[in-house]
Amino acid sequence: MRFLHTSDWHLGRQLHGLSLHDAHQAFVDHLVDVARSERVDAVLIAGDLYDRAVPPPDAVGLWDQAQTRLVVEAGTSVVVIAGNHDSPARLGVGSRLLERAGVHVRVGTAAVGTPVLLEDDETRVACYPVPFLEPASAVTDWAVEERSHAAALRVAMGKVRSDLAVRPGYRSVVMAHAFVSGGQQCDTERDISVGGVQHVPGAVFEGVDYVALGHLHGRQRLAEGLRYSGSPLAFSFSEAAHIKSSYLVDLDGGGLCGVEEVPAPVPRRMARLTGTVEELLNSPIYGAYEQCWVEATLTDRVRPVSPYERLKRRFPHLLKLVVPSVAVEVGSRTLAELDRLAPVEVALDFVTEVRGRSADGDEVALLHRAFDELRRAEVTR
Structure with a gap:
């Protein structure tokens, strides 16, 4: 059975004020092509589908297009979990109806431990979506004593193992959105620390054939069956050296049998x-x-x-x-000295301070004209 592991689309995100909508559209086109050509059984999106809790309309429209095309054109199932950027209430709208179409959206704690069951002629797989778990919610919903991501995920994985124990012959996939120890950050992931505790040990996921992780934007392998797919696009220059991709994951009756990187389209280097x-x-x-x-x-x-x-x-x-700060010796003035200066002299001091050299003749003349205009304007009011 074949899965396509991706995460952290951040639909609606901009790059230094530049819209990434066209780049996201190209990624969706690529993903549909891969899912169809590689005969993918399920596309796994491990959180942060959107960049913010209230996504812009074009981002919502692109997700609507993506899920429809993956099901209708590529003939694959889709499993999505909420990440820390997503609004569970908004992402989860219509989820029970979408489930009938093969799009499985999981948010919150209620359905943790309830798998999406997939099978073909040779392999049966229980896929367990574990959305981003706010420790506060875990404390309330599950009576977790320790307010941390690790504690919440330990409870979640306990529910996964309990369900898997009554499904003999099933292989297992877990989807999670978390910061697993050993993962490498860049500067575009939002901090998810709680009281300084955000890391989750990889051992929490032991006993599972494959763990499809989301949250960190760089593709990385923490263990053969424990991986971050990373984001499909670079969202800052700290990701300039990243190779963006998704993972094709194959499981058979014996477990994990192959993981292949699929490079994502690069909109611009x-x-x-x-x-x-x-x-x-x-x-x-x-x-x-x-x-x-x-x-x-x-x-x-x-x-x-x-x-x-x-x-x-x-x-x-x-x-x-x-532009680096320029350290220059311009002399320090007291407030009393500044009060005695003409406004144009204060402006000229400022130019020297921020630029590292004095204004030239043309600039001095321009500043004098500007202050003359201001004085005339004050007089005629």
Whole structure:
């Protein structure tokens, strides 16, 4: 039996103000093609389907399209769990009706331990969706004494094992949205710590054939049957080196028999460049990055004039500019001294402070004209 493990779509997310809707659409097209061509029995989406609790309409429309196409065009089942970004109440709307169509959406604690049962001529699999578990909810619903993700997941896995024990001959898959110890973070995952406790030991999942994890955005293997698929798109420049993909997971009567990486489409390469403005503008070594999404970190000793506008001419997809603070000796003034200065002198001091050099003649003249205009405006009010 074959599964396609993916997670952390974050539909509705932007990249430094840039809409990722078209990139998400390309991923959905790719996922449907893979599910159809590889004869996938079920697509597993391990949480954070949406980027926020109240997703924008185009994100909701894309999910509606994706689930419909996976069932109708690819002929596969779909199993989805809520992540920490998702609203259980909203994601779970219509779930009982969707279940009849082969789309299994699990949110909250109520259905934990109740599997989605899948089988073909040779293999029977019990898939246990375990959505993101708020420790506070686990304390209330299950009387968990320790308020932590690990405690909540231990109870959840106890329910899984109890159900699996009465299903002889079934192989097992667990879906979970959590931070498992040993996983590597980047800077785009929302903190899920509770009182400083967010890590879950991998041993919590022992005895299961495959665990499809979500939450961390980098693809990673913690054990042969314990993996993060990672997000299908890069959501910050901290993910520039990630290889985005999904996992094709095969199980037979003996258990896990194969895991294959399926690369996701790359909407545009990402590049992190460092140098002075002149180096970035003129050096041929940066020519290969002109069509990338670019984060540029400047190393100029003096803050350059209009660096963003200038760099944008060479790198039209520049999304982030890091301009270092410039430490300069401009002298310190007391409030009394500042009070005695003319407003234009205060402005000129400010220019020197933030840029690392004094204003040139044209800039001094421009500031004088500006303050003259302000004074005239005050007089005519």
